[in-house]
Amino acid sequence: MSFEKNILCIGAGYVGGPTMAMIAYKCPQYRVTVVDIDPERIAQWNSDDLPIYEPGLEEIVKAARGKNLFFSTEIEAGIRESEIIFVSVNTPTKTFGAGAGMAADLQYWDKTARQIRKYSKSNKIIVEKSTLPVKTAQAMERILTSADNGIRFDVLSNPEFLAEGTAIKDLQDPDRVLIGSTQTPNGLKARDVLVEIYSNWIRRERIITSNIWSSELSKLVANAFLAQRISSINSISALCEKADADVEEVARAVGMDSRVGNKFLNASVGFGGSCFKKDILNLVYLCRHYDLKEVADYWEGVVRINDYQKERFILNMLNIMFNTLANKRICLFGFAFKSDTGDTRESPAIFVAKRLIEEKARVVITDPKALKNAMKDLESIAGEIAYVEDPYEASAGCSAIAVMTEWAIYADLDFKKIYRSMDKPAFIFDGRNILDHKKLFEIGFNVFPIGKPGLTHF
Helix, strand or coil, rough: CCEEEEEEEECCCCHHHHHHHHHHCCCCCCEEEEEECHHHHHHHHHHCCCCCCCHHHHHHHHHCCCEEEECCCCCHHHHCCCCCEEEEHHHECCCCCCCCCCCCCHHHHHHHHHHHHHHHCCCCEEECCCCCCCHHHHHHHHHHCCCCCCCCCCECCCCCCCCCCHHHHHHCCCCCCEEEECCCCHHHHHHHHHHHHHHCCCCCCEEEEEHHHHHHHHHHHHHHHHHHHHHHHHHHHHHHHHHHCHHHHHHHHHHHCCCCCCCCCCCCCCCCCCCCCHHHHHHHHHHHHHCCHHHHHHHHHHHHHHHHHHHHHHHHHHHHHCCCCCCCCEEEEECCCCCCCCCCCHHHHHHHHHHHCCCCCCHHHHHHEEEEHHHHHCCCCCCCCEEECHHHHCCCCEEEEEEEECHHHCCCHHHHHHHHCCCCCCEEECCCCCCCCCHHHCCCCCEEEEECCCEECC
């Protein structure tokens, strides 16, 4: 079969896989290939057990796979045969050298740029899909053109704005698609090619274009603003607990102001995920690079409040449970950083589990989708940790339950049954404020939400 375009994506992770699946599903006239250096991950994409969980993803993949959507480890061939290459490799926070702990680690991105230069035999449009620092497109262009082999590479920035758990919905009906390009004739021509791809299913007014530097920066700023709102309401939750106020009532009153809005105002144990902390620290590093100390300090405060909220959650548990957690069984309800995903990257549950182990507690973890990742995250931790999929079995014999993920199933559990099976006095620390606290108190639990007065029988 002849296809109008051959599209390649290098990187088969949380962004590359779903994004390419959606393009293939919506555009049967294009051949879409996703490549990765990890053969096990590619094998999973070609199986019935996909490497990531997202509602609706399996149906999309199965509808297009083998027709115009392909998963492969043949990176060299993919580069050679494609006209458009999306780069969706990992850009974690650097852990070594200059900028360690803040700057983006670009080694995988750099390696990919050099692979593209080495194996390309024709002109390419290169699309940055990874979250990258400002001016990275310029660096990529310099790497690609350094060989002076007569091949033209046009680099575009097309940041993803997906929320895990709703990624398929976000891809089908996005708030916006952002495409940044150089403002040269070739750059604008390449931009229009990418606009044409998205126009197959997205209204033109939702596809916005900008210069390439604005596009790169917009991704960092969007995540920084969202994380800032979470840290803001979490800081107020601490005050609410001291002042006997209800953070949900405060958030509702504030959120009804049309200038503020009600999204991302749910107090919790803290934010997680692969992007928020990483992108804010990247932004902080960028500001420090340009000698914007006050701006850097402002955004770094968002991360500090998040760390404070997680530590505060643990200290509340310790203080409330008679200043010792040693040998007490504590059950974590959820380990994913949010519901409807198996992703545990930067999950507050990792921090809480480690701190519980430091306090000599015996930890039991339950989660409908994230237990395998939880085992990997905690495999180096010396302590008693059990992984149990059934929440009833997991909580039996425990002194406390800590709700770490807002899975809907937890609100529907039979807590009378759970209470009967637990050690007494029984505690619930609702780190997501998803449970009926009054009902739990009436059952017999001592209940401690986020940002609200506790309900205790003593």
